[in-house]
Amino acid sequence: MKRLLTLCSACALALSLWSTGYAQSNAQKGKPNAQATSKAKKPAQPVRKMAAKALKQPIKARQVSQAVAPPRPSFGQLAGLHQVSDELSLKSSVAYVIDQDTQEVLLSKNDHAVLPIASITKLMTGLVVSEAKLDLDEPITITQDDVDTEKGSSSRLRVGTTLSRGEMLHLALMSSENRAAHALGRTYPGGMATFVNLMNAKAMQLGMRDTRFVEPTGLSSKNQSSARDLAAMVSAAYNDHLLRDFSTSSGHVVEVGRQSLQYRSTNRLISNPHWDIGLQKTGYISEAGQCLVMQARVAGRKLIMVFLDSAGKLSRVADAERVRRWIESNHATGHFTASGPRT
Numbered sequence: 001m002k003r004l005l006t007l008c009s010a011c012a013l014a015l016s017l018w019s020t021g022y023a024q025s026n027a028q029k030g031k032p033n034a035q036a037t038s039k040a041k042k043p044a045q046p047v048r049k050m051a052a053k054a055l056k057q058p059i060k061a062r063q064v065s066q067a068v069a070p071p072r073p074s075f076g077q078l079a080g081l082h083q084v085s086d087e088l089s090l091k092s093s094v095a096y097v098i099d100q101d102t103q104e105v106l107l108s109k110n111d112h113a114v115l116p117i118a119s120i121t122k123l124m125t126g127l128v129v130s131e132a133k134l135d136l137d138e139p140i141t142i143t144q145d146d147v148d149t150e151k152g153s154s155s156r157l158r159v160g161t162t163l164s165r166g167e168m169l170h171l172a173l174m175s176s177e178n179r180a181a182h183a184l185g186r187t188y189p190g191g192m193a194t195f196v197n198l199m200n201a202k203a204m205q206l207g208m209r210d211t212r213f214v215e216p217t218g219l220s221s222k223n224q225s226s227a228r229d230l231a232a233m234v235s236a237a238y239n240d241h242l243l244r245d246f247s248t249s250s251g252h253v254v255e256v257g258r259q260s261l262q263y264r265s266t267n268r269l270i271s272n273p274h275w276d277i278g279l280q281k282t283g284y285i286s287e288a289g290q291c292l293v294m295q296a297r298v299a300g301r302k303l304i305m306v307f308l309d310s311a312g313k314l315s316r317v318a319d320a321e322r323v324r325r326w327i328e329s330n331h332a333t334g335h336f337t338a339s340g341p342r343t
Contacts, residue, residue, distance in 0.1 A: 009207070025306040074289040075221070076309030084110055088322050091315035093289070094308035096227035097323055099301055100235060106303070107323060111227040114210045115292050118283030118291050120225075121218030123233055126173050126199045126243045129165070129184050136166030140187050146179040150219040151285060155179040164261045171254070175263040176282060178217045185216035192216075206232045221287035226247055227306040230293055238279045239296045243271050247279050261328050267292070269317060275324070282316070292316040298324050299331035 074093075076082060086109045095114065097107040141162040148155070157163075157171075157179045168184055171177035185195040189287035192215075199213040208229035214222045225233075237243045250270050252263050266282040269275045276297040283291035289309035296303055304324060310316040 004065045016229050022251050029163055034256075072286040074309050075287050076110075076113070076289060079113070079333045081110050081113055081309065082311065086171070088326055090307070090310075090319045090322065091312060092307040092310040092319045094227050094306070094312075095319065095323075096231055096306040097302075097327075098231055098304050100238075100295065100304050101302055107326065111306075112210070113308075114226050115283060116221040116288035116310065117218060117223055117225045117230065118285045118288040119178075119181075119218040120230060120281050120283040120293055121216065121223045122172050122176065122181050122283075123237045123243070123247075123293070124199050124202060124213060125181050125216040126246070127170060127202055127233075127240065128195060129169055129188070130240050130242050131202075132188070134165060134188075136164060136169070138165050139163070140165050140168055140183050142179050142183055143186075145186055146182040148178055148182075148217075148219055151337045153178055153219065156261055157256075162254075163254055167252075167254050169242075170246045170249065170252055173243065173261055173281065174249045174252060174265050176266050177263070178219060181217045182215070203229070203233070206236055208232055218283055219285060221285060227308060230306045230308075234279060234293050234295055234306070238304075244279050247281055248277055259316060265319075267294075267318060269294075290316040292320060294320065296324075299305060301327070301331075 011317050021124070056300075076093040084093065086095070086107075088107075090109065093110055093331040095107055095109040096105075097113040098105050124321050139162050140158045142159055144159055146157075149157065155178060157177060163171075163180075165184065165187075168177075168180040172184065185192050188195040188198075195216060196213055199216065202213075203211040203213065203225075206229075208225065211225040211229045211233075212222065214220050235243040237247075241257065246338070248265075248270060250265050267277075267280050270277060278295040278297070280292070280296075289311065290313060291310070292305070292307045294305045296305065305320060307316045307319050310319060
């Protein structure tokens with residue numbers, strides 16, 4: 001309706017301006033002859049340009065409005081967690097690094113804050129599926145139920161696509177495939193409700209008391225946890241060789257009908273020769289910011305790293321690099337003093 005009104009207003013403006021120009025010409029020349037008529041028509045060209053400009057203005061204004069719309073703040077930003085500083089100037093509002101063997105805390109920043117965890121959720125999805133010892137060769141078909149209605153995210157796995165359970169798990173952990181993760185929960189014996197209950201039961205078993213799951217993809221902001229809880233989940237997932245292999249795979253090809261789909265890891269550090277990563281998962285929704293959890297060997301130590309609510313697309317990787325260099329530089333002395341305030 002607004003568009004229609006705009007068009008009508010622009011047309012009325014054009015007609016009014018053209019009529020005024022024509023009337024003025026007639027008043028000056030009297031009865032129009034061929035020459036006067038020719039002169040009277042001259043204002044029509046700029047008027048048409050003005051009308052065209054008037055018609056285009058609402059579209060341009062709307063495009064500019066969309067382009068400058070501020071991004072939706074994360075839960076961490078709303079809570080003021082980004083105002084907490086640390087010695088490494090990390091962009092993540094939450095950071096937690098521990099020695100996996102000794103449980104020594106090397107770095108801590110807002111480690112008790114409970115925030116949405118986005119696709120980090122898929123590690124728990126993988127744990128539940130793997131520990132159930134289900135047939136990984138069993139075919140699973142993507143249905144309309146697996147289409148994301150929470151965020152409207154896209155997927156290359158169209159409705160009707162059939163892959164094995166193992167391939168679905170591989171894509172969920174390596175490429176954060178949402179439809180694959182949802183299908184894993186939907187087809188679990190007992191259905192989605194049973195699957196989500198098992199996710200929460202596993203969290204309680206691991207001592208993750210600040211954690212709650214409502215679905216298996218991480219698209220819901222109601223999937224929440226703390227950095228300390230996630231470190232426990234990463235440690236448990238690392239003990240599962242299937243999750244280690246799938247999450248650290250750099251790429252995988254699946255055959256869908258006559259088409260081959262090439263998938264890549266969402267974590268660019270997987271292909272970085274400076275990193276020895278045993279398990280990893282990335283995540284992002286606007287409420288959670290950029291997230292990353294890893295088990296990695298740095299300076300001879302097996303470390304678990306958690307970065308939540310990072311402020312930029314590449315900042316979670318940059319934070320991990322800062323921590324790695326910091327640990328390597330302090331390894332000789334054994335002095336680690338980058339623990340920051342907690343919430």
